[in-house]
Protein backbone atom coordinates (compact mmCIF):
# COMPACT_ATOMS: atom_id res chain seq x y z
CA UNK A 1 0.00 0.00 0.00
CA UNK A 2 2.79 2.41 0.90
CA UNK A 3 4.50 1.71 -2.44
CA UNK A 4 1.27 2.51 -4.24
CA UNK A 5 0.98 5.87 -2.44
CA UNK A 6 4.59 6.73 -3.27
CA UNK A 7 4.01 5.76 -6.89
CA UNK A 8 0.86 7.90 -7.09
CA UNK A 9 2.76 10.86 -5.63
CA UNK A 10 5.56 10.42 -8.16
CA UNK A 11 3.08 10.30 -11.05
CA UNK A 12 1.38 13.48 -9.77
CA UNK A 13 4.76 15.23 -9.54
CA UNK A 14 5.69 14.16 -13.06
CA UNK A 15 2.43 15.51 -14.48
CA UNK A 16 2.86 18.82 -12.62
CA UNK A 17 6.38 19.16 -14.00
CA UNK A 18 5.26 19.09 -17.64
CA UNK A 19 5.45 22.70 -18.86
CA UNK A 20 2.42 24.27 -20.45
CA UNK A 21 2.52 24.11 -24.23
CA UNK A 22 4.03 27.30 -25.64
CA UNK A 23 2.21 28.71 -28.64
CA UNK A 24 3.94 30.31 -31.62
CA UNK A 25 2.36 33.22 -33.49
CA UNK A 26 3.57 34.46 -36.86
CA UNK A 27 4.09 38.17 -37.57
CA UNK A 28 4.79 39.29 -41.12
CA UNK A 29 7.43 42.01 -41.46
CA UNK A 30 6.19 43.89 -44.50
CA UNK A 31 6.74 47.32 -46.14
CA UNK A 32 6.23 49.16 -43.73
CA UNK A 33 3.96 47.39 -41.32
CA UNK A 34 3.93 44.47 -38.89
CA UNK A 35 0.99 42.17 -39.50
CA UNK A 36 -0.74 41.61 -37.19
CA UNK A 37 0.08 44.80 -35.29
CA UNK A 38 -1.16 43.58 -31.91
CA UNK A 39 -0.80 40.21 -30.24
CA UNK A 40 -2.17 38.81 -27.01
CA UNK A 41 -0.11 35.95 -25.70
CA UNK A 42 1.25 34.22 -22.64
CA UNK A 43 4.71 34.71 -21.20
CA UNK A 44 6.92 32.05 -22.79
CA UNK A 45 4.99 31.97 -26.06
CA UNK A 46 6.96 32.64 -29.22
CA UNK A 47 6.69 35.01 -32.15
CA UNK A 48 8.02 33.92 -35.53
CA UNK A 49 8.83 37.06 -37.52
CA UNK A 50 8.79 36.46 -41.28
CA UNK A 51 10.32 39.07 -43.58
CA UNK A 52 8.04 39.42 -46.61
CA UNK A 53 8.71 43.00 -47.71
CA UNK A 54 11.42 44.26 -50.05
CA UNK A 55 12.81 46.99 -47.76
CA UNK A 56 15.16 46.26 -44.85
CA UNK A 57 13.49 46.11 -41.41
CA UNK A 58 14.46 45.34 -37.83
CA UNK A 59 12.51 44.59 -34.64
CA UNK A 60 13.38 46.34 -31.36
CA UNK A 61 11.56 46.61 -28.04
CA UNK A 62 9.45 44.50 -25.66
CA UNK A 63 12.58 42.46 -25.01
CA UNK A 64 13.08 41.78 -28.72
CA UNK A 65 16.29 42.79 -30.51
CA UNK A 66 16.49 41.58 -34.10
CA UNK A 67 18.91 43.36 -36.41
CA UNK A 68 18.09 44.74 -39.81
CA UNK A 69 17.48 42.19 -42.56
CA UNK A 70 15.51 41.85 -45.76
CA UNK A 71 14.47 38.19 -45.76
CA UNK A 72 14.22 35.04 -43.71
CA UNK A 73 12.61 34.32 -40.35
CA UNK A 74 13.51 34.77 -36.70
CA UNK A 75 11.66 33.20 -33.77
CA UNK A 76 11.85 34.81 -30.32
CA UNK A 77 10.42 33.86 -26.92
CA UNK A 78 8.25 36.55 -25.39
CA UNK A 79 9.01 37.43 -21.75
CA UNK A 80 7.27 40.79 -21.39
CA UNK A 81 4.55 43.00 -22.74
CA UNK A 82 5.28 46.20 -24.60
CA UNK A 83 5.71 47.89 -27.93
CA UNK A 84 8.19 46.85 -30.60
CA UNK A 85 9.24 48.97 -33.55
CA UNK A 86 11.29 49.00 -36.72
CA UNK A 87 13.78 51.78 -36.05
CA UNK A 88 14.15 52.50 -39.79
CA UNK A 89 10.48 53.28 -40.41
CA UNK A 90 8.68 55.66 -38.05
CA UNK A 91 5.19 54.40 -37.31
CA UNK A 92 6.08 50.77 -38.00
CA UNK A 93 5.08 49.43 -34.59
CA UNK A 94 3.59 46.37 -32.97
CA UNK A 95 2.21 45.66 -29.53
CA UNK A 96 2.35 42.62 -27.26
CA UNK A 97 -0.15 42.13 -24.47
CA UNK A 98 0.31 39.37 -21.93
CA UNK A 99 -2.80 37.68 -20.56
Ligand SMILES: [Cu+2]
Nearest residue numbers: 057086088089
Ligand atom coordinates in the same frame (compact mmCIF):
# COMPACT_ATOMS: atom_id res chain seq x y z
CU1 LIG B 1 11.09 48.87 -41.31
